[in-house]
Amino acid sequence: MSESVLGEEVSADTVSADEVAFGETLVELDGLTKHFKSERGYLAGLRFKRDGTTLPRPTYERTDVQAVDDVSFEIEKGETLGLVGESGCGKSTLARTILQLVEPSEGAVYFKGENLAELSGEELRSKRKDMQMIFQDPQSSLNPRMKVGPIVEEPMKAHGMFEEEAKETDKSAAELREERARELLEKVGLDPQHYNRYPHAFSGGQRQRVNLARALSVNPDFIVCDEPTSALDASIQAQVLNTMRDLQEEFGLTYLFISHDLSVIRHISDRVAVMYLGHIVELANKEELFENPQHPYTESLLGAIPVPDPRKAGQRQILRGDVPSPIDPPSGCRFHTRCPHLIAPEEYDLTDEEWNAVREFVRAVMRRTFEANSEEQVRERFFDGTHPGGDAGDVVDEAISRIVLDEWETANELLQESFVQPSICASERPAYFVEPEHGTGEHFAACHLHRDEPQTY
Numbered sequence: 001m002s003e004s005v006l007g008e009e010v011s012a013d014t015v016s017a018d019e020v021a022f023g024e025t026l027v028e029l030d031g032l033t034k035h036f037k038s039e040r041g042y043l044a045g046l047r048f049k050r051d052g053t054t055l056p057r058p059t060y061e062r063t064d065v066q067a068v069d070d071v072s073f074e075i076e077k078g079e080t081l082g083l084v085g086e087s088g089c090g091k092s093t094l095a096r097t098i099l100q101l102v103e104p105s106e107g108a109v110y111f112k113g114e115n116l117a118e119l120s121g122e123e124l125r126s127k128r129k130d131m132q133m134i135f136q137d138p139q140s141s142l143n144p145r146m147k148v149g150p151i152v153e154e155p156m157k158a159h160g161m162f163e164e165e166a167k168e169t170d171k172s173a174a175e176l177r178e179e180r181a182r183e184l185l186e187k188v189g190l191d192p193q194h195y196n197r198y199p200h201a202f203s204g205g206q207r208q209r210v211n212l213a214r215a216l217s218v219n220p221d222f223i224v225c226d227e228p229t230s231a232l233d234a235s236i237q238a239q240v241l242n243t244m245r246d247l248q249e250e251f252g253l254t255y256l257f258i259s260h261d262l263s264v265i266r267h268i269s270d271r272v273a274v275m276y277l278g279h280i281v282e283l284a285n286k287e288e289l290f291e292n293p294q295h296p297y298t299e300s301l302l303g304a305i306p307v308p309d310p311r312k313a314g315q316r317q318i319l320r321g322d323v324p325s326p327i328d329p330p331s332g333c334r335f336h337t338r339c340p341h342l343i344a345p346e347e348y349d350l351t352d353e354e355w356n357a358v359r360e361f362v363r364a365v366m367r368r369t370f371e372a373n374s375e376e377q378v379r380e381r382f383f384d385g386t387h388p389g390g391d392a393g394d395v396v397d398e399a400i401s402r403i404v405l406d407e408w409e410t411a412n413e414l415l416q417e418s419f420v421q422p423s424i425c426a427s428e429r430p431a432y433f434v435e436p437e438h439g440t441g442e443h444f445a446a447c448h449l450h451r452d453e454p455q456t457y
């Protein structure tokens with residue numbers, strides 16, 4: 001490495017005084033929130049013109065899209081924090097808000113202890129050098145008219161790298177940047193001779209390696225990887241992930257790795273955060289999260305991973321329904337509209353079997369997943385030996401008679417008002433701490449099922 005312009009390899013022993021040491025907090029999110037204002041247009045009527053013609057009269061309604069809501073966690077220097085969740089849950093908005101590519105609505109991001117929102121424009125620009133991002137689509141994130149060498153050099157040029165060094169050598173800054181670009185191409189597993197090739201001459205996996213080289217060119221500490229391998233074939237994915245791991249070790253990098261794919265997250269992460277509709281619902285060390293998931297949403301995600309043994313497929317939780325809109329997210333626990341473990345309202349005295357039957361019935365009515373030809377048929381299907389007594393039984397009977405009259409909406413409203421809205425799940429946002437069973441570290445699971453465990457905030 002003596003002739004190299006890549007700088008020294010990083011290890012716990014080679015941290016300079018102004019750097020964050022390995023294992024210490026590099027990035028901290030404190031109540032980070034991003035709400036977008038969205039305008040929904042619809043036709044409110046017709047405008048009549050004097051010549052007898054009409055024009056549609058649009059009206060706009062301003063709504064708040066709660067993409068990211070009150071997210072707090074820390075990322076340690078040298079670790080990979082995986083961030084997983086379904087599409088549309090706010091992962092990418094969170095990534096962009098962390099890097100201040102979009103302005104947070106509330107909360108703060110601290111990088112090496114500094115609040116990024118308090119930096120001046122120039123300070124933030126220079127800080128961005130330390131925080132890079134790799135995007136999902138390696139094709140569209142590379143300029144097709146530029147050769148890959150200059151693509152890798154672009155960020156170095158933008159940050160004026162090697163201008164000072166060039167004064168002390170017989171090489172120009174441009175030559176030093178080219179040297180570094182060629183070395184980086186080799187580091188990420190490409191042939192440095194490909195410096196003069198255009199992106200279209202590379203495969204998807206190779207193009208993502210070019211993106212990696214470009215991100216590394218400015219010597220960052222922290223890289224946000226937004227689904228970097230999801231456009232690649234499985235075998236290429238594994239190779240790129242392994243290269244990212246090697247580079248992390250060599251350069252002391254810290255990753256926030258975003259993916260909807262739990263097997264990718266399992267491959268690359270040290271700790272995992274699970275996101276649902278703008279909230280982090282669970283966060284734990286990788287082994288702990290995969291072996292001992294404590295949030296019903298995490299359990300459902302894990303249940304969706306294909307298993308080789310078909311006998312085990314029947315024991316899995318199936319996640320039904322779509323992610324609700326972030327424009328008007330569900331109250332309390334945002335997962336309560338899909339949760340298979342919704343907690344019974346306190347006013348009813350139901351056995352577990354009775355509540356399971358009621359809960360299944362409520363969910364089936366909400367999604368209209370069955371035919372209702374007679375009251376007996378519905379009772380037999382949902383409440384064979386588990387029909388609740390008292391007020392709960394009266395509500396169930398009323399709902400069944402409405403359904404048979406084809407008044408599904410009325411039945412659904414009645415069930416929601418009687419069984420869902422009074423549940424603690426719909427009225428209070430949960431935040432609890434669970435004692436980890438596997439590995440070390442802390443285990444957060446925001447679920448009322450853990451309401452008797454120590455509360456963290």
Ligand code: SF4
Pocket residue numbers: 295296297333334335336337339340341342343425430446447448449
């Ligand atoms: S708080 Fe209630 S709705 Fe939310 S995950 Fe836990 S049991 Fe399910």
